[in-house]
Amino acid sequence: MTASIDLFKGRTTKKEQRVDKLKIGILGTADIAREFMAGIRLSQKADVVAIASRTLDKAEAFASEFEIGKAYAAYDALLADVEIDAIYNPLPNTLHAEWSIRAAEAGKHVLCEKPLTPSAIDATAIFEAAQKNSVHIVEAYPYLAQPQTIRLRQLLDEGAIGRVRLVRASIGFSMSDRDNIRLDPTLAGGSLLDAGSYPVSLVRVIAGERATRTYAVADWTETGVDRSMVATLEHAGGLLAQISCSFGTGVHRHALISGDEGVIETSYSNHTSPERPAVLQLRRGTSWSTAYETISLPEMDGFLAEIDSFADLISIGSPQWSGATPEQSVDIARTLEAIIASARAHIPIDL
Template identity: 30%
Template sequence: MEKLRLGVLGTSGHYELRVATPLKSSLLVEPYAIASRNKEKAKTYAKKWDFSEVYGSYEELLADPKVDFVYLPLPNHLHLQYIKKAADAGKPILCEKPLGLNAKEAVEAAEYCKKKGVPLMEAFMYRFHPQWQRAAELVKCGEIGTVIATSGLFSYDLKDGGNIRNIAAAGGGAILDIGCYTVSSARLLMGAEPERVVGTFVWDPVFKTDILGSAILDFGNGRSSTFTLGTQLYPYQRVTALGAGGSLSIKIPFNMFGDVPGEITVINGVGERIVETEIIDQYLLEFDGFAESIINKTEVPTPVCDAIANMAVLDALFASAKSGKWESVAKY
């Protein structure tokens, strides 16, 4: 079967670090076109990562009829703009998280793509990893009983003011960059949407972005999720779910390596065990999963309504940080 030709908007460091190598193993996706506003930079990138076509603007790439779908790893504040442009060009879109700067933008993007008949998916790669598939199965079958609480920790150390993650106007900051993961995983394990949230955040005096934060998501009936984030801390990540009959903990929940097994620690009345999952790259699974939905004309693996619901929680957390109170999560 002929592979789908991928167009990438921007010479992304994320694509280079985490996506380019796994895609070499794909039977469904072929890196085809790369675009940058600096064409010389794009040429160097194309030579390194085997793109056959190079464009000096994103619009030129979108006009190429041979591009079957696009990957959009641009800064957060550009997501909505280029989702619309890609949809106008009839290109299915795999967009990096978060889908927009707020739920309103996520809804606008979803409705625009629906009107144009173009598939759109938020790129939450962790959902494709076997360790998360297995964790969801363990919860569903009642291995740890009803999940009462989850906790998450996610941090890294980045003090470079020129990095897009530290630029407020571009949608930088901990909540949009990594808080989206802790919220998404909590919603997945709880199997529900939080009713209200409260959060407290520390803002960098120079960058004006949130660099440290903690939050509580209230799912009702005493069920809650907590998490702490940091962008100027020692790098660490962990997610734990506590159920009425046990617990499970994922050792590396988000930036999982592609060359070692996933590890879930499961504890219940029978005992404690380490569940190891398949050695496979989550980015390969994500891109192949999206490509397969295009080929088979089926729904995308992660529906856009999930992206909107996740963004609604992030909006409520920003509102809580401003008000200092519990804030309700809007329904869309």
């Protein structure tokens, strides 16, 4: 496997001269596609023009509810539609690679739900397909396009807290619906691949490099997926991180980023609102008595931020994309795979 893929650099794409709105088709009437629709309705840069489902009734009902022009009874029928520029892929985790690659082969750009794939080998295959077909495929993490994450990355780049030595990032909520795909081991369910991909992606972005070693422990459901996961991550540059995630707790989402000259705390939320404000707490220096500065950022729908960034990626080019790069997505997949292997085997795993 190639560890240093950078498929963004020096690329031109088929759609770089596009001046009108990006035309997106959705594969599957997923719950998350409803939130995607709420975001894209606010966008000046992209529209959904088609929806596909395994059953025509579901496709038509979704199209009618969201006033989408075309409804297809099969995913490949949507991929054959020449009007469509790009695909949003919110299928179960095990289908992300297959349908993202098929979309690339049909000449479509792809915004694929996280985790891009549970397998690092498949992640590499996805980006090879993107390169071969001159399209962009990117992994969807709305929080990365949000103003609070963009400001967080600026603060770290400016050295506001010095050299980052420790990161602790967590996310958890309660999942009791036994039929939910996220509890299904045959569809790559589990709290790590679902919720845990967020803290793992945050650590990868902050570290600027892939973890070299992980040790993880998990609590398993009766279906055999992880209900809760805690993992340590070591990095060659010295950064140590701890991530945790759970389907069995009250709602929480928090990150503590500690450098040798200060600390930042954030909720790194996907969707910010008056109830869930976009706030960074910054404490400069190392004194116990220094107060936290509160940095408030504009509220924003995460999907809107992500969709606009995706549209800019396709119309203008790679520097416009605020999300995970292909190299980061391959590293995230590799890290997720290693964390699960470590928790199952009760041993540290080198990446």
